[in-house]
Amino acid sequence: MDNKKMEEFNEKMKDLNAKIKDSAETVAIIGLEAKDKLDEKIKDSRSSIEALKENYRLLSERSKSKISSELIKAQMNIQVAKEKMQEYKEIKDKEKLEKYIDDEIEYADNCIALSLLAAEEAKLAFLEAVESQKEYDEKYGKE
Numbered sequence: 001m002d003n004k005k006m007e008e009f010n011e012k013m014k015d016l017n018a019k020i021k022d023s024a025e026t027v028a029i030i031g032l033e034a035k036d037k038l039d040e041k042i043k044d045s046r047s048s049i050e051a052l053k054e055n056y057r058l059l060s061e062r063s064k065s066k067i068s069s070e071l072i073k074a075q076m077n078i079q080v081a082k083e084k085m086q087e088y089k090e091i092k093d094k095e096k097l098e099k100y101i102d103d104e105i106e107y108a109d110n111c112i113a114l115s116l117l118a119a120e121e122a123k124l125a126f127l128e129a130v131e132s133q134k135e136y137d138e139k140y141g142k143e
Helices: 003-140
Strands: none
Touching: none
């Protein structure tokens, strides 16, 4: 090859190398820009994820608080119901006991009345026996 062709060839190679170098730099710049955009998207995504985590944590705490509050309210309602049932039972027991006491007092009164009647009957029977003895003694004498 002659010198002129060699120079042309070298010139074309320089142009080609320059174009390749330009293309490589362009690709590198595009790659860096894409990386920057990707890094920004990743950063935004991480921020969104952190915000979501925080929202979830707050929601979870509120839910736990509400559940805890409802549980306490239910426990209080159960306690109130138990107390009312105990009061009702005590009232029923009190009413039963009062009725039992009243029945026993009435029975005692009836027993006393019956005892008094029996005592009167006993006195009357004794007086009749004394009267009959007197009559017997008068009719048949004392033996």
